Amino acid sequence: MTVAASRTEVAPAGRPETELALEGLWRVVVLNDPVNLMSYVVLVFRKIFGFDEPKARRHMLEVHEQGRSVVWTGVREKAEAYVFTLQQWQLTAILERDETH
């Protein structure tokens, strides 16, 4: 299992369109929890996704206020790696098929 996913960009560059179409796109969704500190969640988003501070803060607030935030969309294998890494950091993260594509 590939578990390390740090600062990987969204676009799965170089993947054939047909392959992406077959796999479909997957969302990495972070769910709210009443325990983790806001500053901690912002740091984790910056660390894992390379977000700048304002973007990380926007996603954190979305999680806090709406209960969930889609933090990444792309191919399944990479989405799994991100979910795993978020779970390593004790955030509640799920994988969800992106039905809009």
Add this chain to the structure above:
Amino acid sequence: MKRIEVKLSLAVVAPLLDLIKATVDGLAGRLAAPQHLQDLDEELRAAWQGELLGGQNDDCRRFLALFDREFFASGTVGFDEANAEAVLRACAAIRLRLRERELANLPDEAIESGSVDSAQLSEAVAKAFLCYMFLATLQELIIEHLDSAILDGQ
């Protein structure tokens, strides 16, 4: 390597360590955060959870290592880029477990706003709440002083 040393009150922190240790023991065979892995096949799910659990155990072991002989002599614990991430994650895991067990009857709003009146709590719950807040304080200190090291690290 940037390093911060934090002087803690032995009189306050030492009595919390037995609950922290017991909570870590309770995490030895289970993950602190809820999992939603129904999309994965059984074999992958087992490997996934096993690897998460190994990492969580390692984080907690490194966290407990802070409270060594030097801590009991001087009250000082040190954080640097070598242990900051593990300590942050361990604090999160222990807080999640405390919230799920000892603090289960406290409302989220009261905990988030800090409006819990410790005088109204039983001794056991008050101690768990003090642990919960202590771990949050450690996290805040690390994030405030070592965020660059964490973000720049691999």
